[in-house]
Amino acid sequence: MxxxxxxxxxxxxxxxxxxxxxxxxxxxxxxxxxQHPEVAVIACSDSRVDPAILFQADPGDLFVVRNVANLVPPMEEEGTYHGTSAALEFAVLGLGVKHLVVLGHAHCGGIKLMMDAQPGTSSFKYVSPWVSMLAAAHRRVLATMGQADEKERTRACEQNAVLVSLENLTTFSWVRERVESGELQLHGWYVDIAVPQLSAYDWESGSFKPFN
Ligand SMILES: [Zn+2]
Structure with a gap:
């Protein structure tokens, strides 16, 4: 066997x-x-959304950071072991990537865990605090989409996770400065693996639009 x-x-x-x-x-x-990749991707650890497979990338094309729910934490002075922030710092300052792509996805277990969380009942010591950075976005979704079905609310939370990560990226001065000077572009993408369909956040309309 x-x-x-x-x-x-x-x-x-x-x-x-x-x-x-x-x-x-x-x-x-x-x-x-x-290596001189021009693109860094922040993706979920989910086994179904491997950026190299999804984008048919060659070795050297992508610098990939993966974690639960494709999250970028805000810049924090305290603490020591900032895995995601360290990887991004290396991508931007060490490798000089020109694009940062936050890749959200449908059917995200990390987002579901955050949505289902009941105060004080989680069995996850690390996952729960990690995804709690989406709590405010989740509250906004509940407040504005209370009548929508669960599938739509879940999709809104998954897409909001991308926006929270984009927002948090700009809390790092070395990202903010390069975005302002045009050296670095931020992209918010969302993939529904079942279709499959890839969408990009459109800054003008404030919504995700499919590529095809
Ligand atoms: Zn996920």
């Missing part, structure tokens, strides 16, 4: 003998000259 881990090893062998061989010149160049 093939276990999930056996499948990984088989996948690696297939990569080594197939995709790696095909892209060997590119990979050798990336090793020699270093």
């Amino acid at each position: 093939t276990t999930a881990v056996d499948k990984l090893v088989q996948g690696y062998c297939s990569y080594r003998d197939g995709a790696y061989e095909k892209s060997r010149p590119l990979i050798e160049d990336l090793v020699e000259r270093g």
Whole structure:
């Protein structure tokens, strides 16, 4: 019987003998000259929304940060282990990426957990405080979409998570300054994997619009 881990090893062998061989010149160049991705993606850890697969990216194309619910926390002075902030700092200051894409998605378990949370009852020590950065956005959705069905409210929360992350990105001075000078562009995208459909936040209309 093939276990999930056996499948990984088989996948690696297939990569080594197939995709790696095909892209060997590119990979050798990336090793020699270093990586210079122009795009960093902040995506959810969800196993169904791998940016490299979704965007059919080549090695070196994407600098990827993944966490529960594709969130960017606000800049914080306190604390020590700021995984997402550190990755973004490296992408912007270390690699000089030109685009930051926050990629939200439908059927997000982290968003559902936040929406279903009852005060004082969570069994998640780290996930609950993490997704609580969306609490204000969730309250706004409930206040403005109280009559909508749960599916629509969930989608609104998932898309609002993208907007909260975009807003929080600008709390970092090195993001804000580069956006203002035009060196860096922020993008809010949302994918419904079941369709599939990719939408982008349109700053003018204040809504998500499909690419196709
Ligand atoms: Zn998710």
